[in-house]
Amino acid sequence: MAAMVRACMPLRTPPAAASSTATAPAAPSKPRSSARVLVLGGTGRVGGSTATALSKLRPDLNILIGGRNREKGESLASELGEQSEFVKIDTGNAAMLEKALEDVDLVVHTAGPFQREAECTVLRAAISTKTAYIDVCDDMDYSWRAKAFHEEAKAQGVPAITTAGIYPGVSNVMAAELVSAARSEDGEPERLRFFYYTAGSGGAGPTILATSFLLLGEDVIAYNKGEEIKLKPYSGVLNIDFGKGVRKRDVYLLNLPEVKSAHKFLGVPTVSARFGTAPFFWNWGMEAFAKFLPVELLRDKDKVGKLVKEIDPLVRAIDGIVGERVSMRVSISFISISELYSSHFYSKSILLVLKLYLQ
Known part of the structure; x- marks a missing residue:
């Protein structure tokens, strides 16, 4: 899903340094690795x-x-x-x-x-x-x-x-595993949903704040029964169980690349992605920004950057209280081909909770 070129090659070994002909002793070179x-x-x-x-x-x-x-x-x-x-x-x-x-x-x-x-x-x-x-x-x-x-x-x-971070990246691998498992059980995927939860900044600092605000200025691309649809950002709230330590959290629609990748490359007809954060009032703020701030502002990287600088100290302070944690849940619904005419649907999920210790 993420790979543009599937072939791999070993990292090159740098050529040996040319010998110096200078009469004065050369300064000791910095140790070089094989790559x-x-x-x-x-x-x-x-x-x-x-x-x-x-x-x-x-x-x-x-x-x-x-x-x-x-x-x-x-x-x-x-x-x-x-x-x-x-x-x-x-x-x-x-x-x-x-x-x-x-x-x-x-x-x-x-x-x-x-x-x-x-x-x-x-x-x-x-x-x-x-x-x-x-x-x-x-x-x-x-x-x-x-x-x-x-x-x-x-x-x-x-x-x-490309797209080789935590999400998308690890979440793409989780989705591919679910689709593969469904098809190995004589099933055909019908719906794939990505759910993400981040406590505070999730350890990513101001970058995730800027990313989140910029995404509020984008229409959400999702797929419903094979048809591409556009939805409003930070809408369609669902309450999702992220398991022990995180429990149930509200998540909202965002425009994320794994949705299109899962539809195009994994062949799943219905796909969406949602994101939520903590404390809960950050979600209220995100909803308000999406509804009331001008789209032109949310699409301006310079203005969003200035906004992030103002908010980041507060987010860091609250991170110290709520902690820095990322949780991902990828869920698939599929229909059994052998039971197609009786319309028996099945559902599976992969859940991953990460407590981040970033430097």
């Missing part, structure tokens, strides 16, 4: 957590922290050790990106929000420099623009994956 990974948005909470996790998983990697905040980037690089360094990068500058990717084996794009981004600048640069690419995009329009590069990436031999 270099650039994390864009590395000074943010999602990117920083990604870099930290990669460092722990593969201590041999040379991790580049890409971002605009030198102080934060160098601080994180120092924490990760000698294998890491900060690289100042503007993701909107194609020339700067291509130069940065010349000696990189993999670029991880976490510099959201992806909403209202007109160009896939990082993906273009990755294909141009033949650098493996992965992003955590959570925007429907951006993800489908990215998928349009499938043939170009394939022709260049560039592995490229």
